[in-house]
Amino acid sequence: MTLRFAAIGLDHRHIYHMVAELIAAGAHCAGYCPLTSDPRVLEGFRERFPTLPPLPRDTLFDDPGIQIIVSAAIPADRPAIAIRAMQAGKDVMVDKPGAVSLDQVAALEQAAAETGRIFSICFSERFVVRACETAARLVADGAIGRVIQTTGLGPHRLNRAIRPEWFFRPETFGGILTDLASHQIDQFLFFTRSATADITAAHTANRALPDVPAFQDYGEILLHTPHASGFIRVDWFTPDGLPAWGDGRLFLLGTEGTIELRKYVDIAGRPGADHLFLTNNNGTEHIDCSAEPLTYFPRFLADVRHRTDTATPHGHALTVTRLAIKAQAMANAAGGRE
The missing domain is CATH 3.40.50.720 (NAD(P)-binding Rossmann-like Domain)
Structure with missing residues (x-):
């Protein structure tokens, strides 16, 4: 059907x-x-x-x-x-x-x-990124052992002139951590195989837009589980000279190696997107992931047909959302909008 x-x-x-x-x-x-x-x-x-x-x-x-x-x-x-x-x-x-x-x-x-x-x-920064698909396969195969730490960087270009009015109101878009950092929280839970996590610290700031004081253009989160920890940085400072909307990167630290993803651009390096760098006991390797198939969408359709949860675990989407909102609230309570 x-x-x-x-x-x-x-x-x-x-x-x-x-x-x-x-x-x-x-x-x-x-x-x-x-x-x-x-x-x-x-x-x-x-x-x-x-x-x-x-x-x-x-x-x-x-x-x-x-x-x-x-x-x-x-x-x-x-x-x-x-x-x-x-x-x-x-x-x-x-x-x-x-x-x-x-x-x-x-x-x-x-x-x-x-x-x-x-x-x-x-979560497009995982589900529409072929390098993330390759990384998921490598981690599942044990290429870097057990993932014990992630560093997720989510810089974005502001493109202020084309942003609608609601984009600058926290009550409508949720704040920078609720919005952008949800991607990195999703990746942390997925790659460390965690059902949930604790937010250790959260911070936001308005560094460059004094005329819209409620807006936040910088944010960071520290989070942990009993077996892993993570750092997240998101911002709206991608310069116009970058040939992509943001230099999104993900670093995975495993017990037996590391993976770095340069999702959208390899600065002054290889052309195109979806670059993965693997380091383990066998040496170092660059992997072009541009031909890796995306799996989220066919899995989602299979879940609709069969009432399963292969695209994302049951409750995962709302767990990520809840953690992002809690991080945002923690930053706001600490007076994060500088």
Whole structure:
């Protein structure tokens, strides 16, 4: 059976790869709701998917032939969309962050439990990065032993002129740790094989945008479990001269080696993206991961068909979201917006 899905919430460009990868994995897009807070996102969507029909939101929610709703709405609006979809009998994939408050996380958790529907977050810095797929395979094969520490760097280009108004309000996007650092928390839990973690420290700051004092352009987190620890740094300081939106990197320290991922660019080095550097007892190696297949989207579709949890473990998406929100609250309580 070909699964059918619809897109509701075209407010962030991440909706492009969510829709494209589901189609590539074999699903059929039945349409999209054209309501948006950013007409440029809608324009880009129509350019990429010119044959998809725009339909009213209620029509998409109420269509029993649609099994999945995907959403990259304004972050504060994502939980309500997801809950309505689940209550309509549909599984859900949303962009990160999945929520901006602990109350929203609790409501999502309750809706998923009551309906038996899947709530998944597309953590694109892992699920749409082929180097992460290679790293996952190497770690599973024991190439660096047991992962005991991760360092995740998530720099982004601000592109202030094209950002919508909600992007600068913490109550709508959640703050820099809730938003960006959710990626690195996801990676920490995944590569250290941890169900959850404790936040040791969290800090945020506004270093360069005094005219929007509530916004944060820098953030960091320390987290740990009984068997691993992690450091996270996220920021909005990618310079215009970098030929990518950010020099995202992930460092994995294992008991028998290390892995470094240069996800989007190898500065003044090899061309292209998806570079992995492996060091272990056998020596050092550069691996071009550009041909590595992405597995999250076909696994998600398999989970919808078979009611399994192969794309992400049950509850993982909300655990990551809860930890990110707690880190944000810890930073805010400490007066993190300098």
